[in-house]
Amino acid sequence: MGRFILRLVINALALWLTTLLLGGHVAVVPFAPGDTLASVLTFLLVALIFGIVNGVIGNFVRIVAFPLYLLTLGLLALVVNGLLLLLVAWISSLFGFGLRVESFWWGVLGAVVLGLLSWLIGVLLRPLMGRRETR
Template identity: 70%
Template sequence: MGRLILRLLINALALWLTTLILAPYVQVVPFEPRGTVEFIVTLLLTALIFGVVNGIIGGIIRVVAFPIYVLTLGLISLIVNGLLLLLVAWISSLLGFGLTVDGFWWGVLGALLLGVISWLIGILLRPFTKSSSRRR
């Protein structure tokens, strides 16, 4: 359970940094009233939606489209991840808060940047997570 919460926090931080870098094109819109707490809760909920969509729908797509992944040497994953980010933006817009993406290619760039930032944060936090799991 702790690893799941840590993954959620890493994704929320990566999402926030992605929206800072791609500010006018990929944004997080908090729910009303728009304060700091609402923004943080919105980031966490959007990261949770992203994790569920990426885990369930992304997993199904990766299994079904495995031959295409092999054929394109994995480059199709950029397109799939961009579409999954657009799906997260659509789901969160139905809920009245969350992610907004200005177009398909901004979604692809946002997904690429989100993945790289999440990976880097995961590498930076790895010494802390490994040491806590050895104590048990």
């Protein structure tokens, strides 16, 4: 359970940094603007939605589209990740707050930046996650 919460915090932090880097094109709208706690909870909620969408729908799409991944040498992953980010934006907009993505290409760029930042933060926090390197 602790690893799940740490992974959720890593994704929320990566999402926050992504919104800072892409300034306005990919943004998170909190459910109570101006409230810091509401902003943090909104980032955590959007990270949870992203994790569920990526874990369920993302894995299904990657399995079904595996031949296309091979054919495009993995470039299809950029499109799929951008579409998944747009799906998260749509799902969170149903609640009246959450992720906002300006267009498909900003979604693709946002997914790339989010993935890189999540990976980098995960590498930096690996000792906290309790993973041991295998030799």
